[in-house]
Amino acid sequence: MSKETISEISLRKHAEWKGKIETKCRVDVSSRQALMEAYTPGVAAPCLEISKDVDKSFELTRRWNTVPVITDGTAVLGLGDIGPEAGMPVMEGKAALFKAYGDVDAYPICIKSKDTEEIIRTIKLISGSFGGINLEDISAPRCFEIETRLKQELDIPVFHDDQHGTAIVMAAALLNALKLADKKIDEIKVVINGAGAAGIAIAKYLLRFGVKHLISCDRYGIIVEGGENLTSAQAELAKVTNREHLVGTLADAMKGADVFIGVSVGKVVSKEMVASMNEKAILFPCANPIPEISYEEAKEAGAYIVGTGSSQYPNQINNVLVFPGLFRGALDVRARDINVEMMMAASVGIANCVKPEELSAEYILPYAYDRKAHETVAKEVAKVARETGVARK
Secondary structure, rough: OOOOOOOHHHHHHHHHHHHOOOOOOOOOOOHHHHHHHHHOOOOOOHHHHHHHHHHHHHHHHHHHHHHEEEEOOOOOOEEEEEOOOHHHHHHHHHHHHHHHHHHHHEEEEEOOOOOHHHHHHHHHHHHHHHEEEEEEOOOOOOHHHHHHHHHOOOOEEEHHHHHHHHHHHHHHHHHHHHHHHHHOOOEEEEEHHHHHHHHHHHHHHHHHHHHHHHHHHHHOOOOOOOOOOOOOOHHHHHOOOOOOOOOHHHHHHHHHOOEEEEOOOOOOOOOOHHHHOOOOOOEEEEOOOOOOHHHHHHHHOOOOEEEEEEOOOOOEEEEEEEEHHHHHHHHHHOOOOEEEEOOOOHHHHHHHHHOOOOEOOOEOOOOOOOHHHHHHHHHHHHHHHHHHHOOOO
16 A cells, blocks of 8 residues: 555545634633623623723733734645635644644634725724734735735734745744855845745845845846836835846846745756855745755755755745744734834844754754744744834733
């Protein structure tokens, strides 16, 4: 009998589990007195308090610790537009990780619409139930407007994990890789393949971290100011990247590069392209489920450090290191926003969880199940939220 693949095992397990999360009662309701306290008539008292001051909802209900994982099903993993119902297994998984690593109560919310205004309105209408909003697997360019508008119009944190979670963990990996390679962030050449939500967010974020020489590519090649086939988000990015106005293909961009980051599609990077990079080349091919180049091929081509999205190889670059602790810290101080300073604190916190004596080409990030890493992110995020004035407690 042939051995089951991980896909076959997972499908069988999902049928057994019939869901990865559930609600549990936090109070006693086993007696008349208990029912009167938790429900009617006693519950009228907290209701009236909240009616007088909505902020009391954070003190008298579970709102303070509750986050929805919201998708429209248009960009689920590497599967694309498969619909909101089909995105449920991922959203449930995300909710389970929120609880396991951050003790955050998260619920999958799958919206059956692709209309930007309708999605924004739906989230705004239900926002009073939550302490923060986690957007997930919403395709570009709509995801940019949805996040931007919600951040402007809500007074609780709004975070699109595909954009910023990916950027945060990618930066953490890069910080430690550069320590090993003995290279300075303001001197390296970085090439990013993929100019959707994740690729654009990573590019903007690395510029904030001090990268000076950055080139982004999409399916048409190098993104250059004034180029054809650019989305509005890509056109804005082109104004602050590729200042040499280089044109050509991904292969052209990678010549003499120090770092390659892939958030695109599988098998678009060859060994020859890796060999054309600078010495001690750093590669993070993270396309899912098939990376831009395999770990083995990248190493064979001379790459110094390789990180992928897979737990099968060293240096897994995984958003799981980010969102549980990030929201834990934001919720603990009742933050109004998750700002870039809080995100940068998360990146540095993750990187510093790998001690100098532990750092190696095969270990640049803590493991996703490292509880110390999640606790560190929460602590650093809460601290910076207070320092930047977005905390309410």
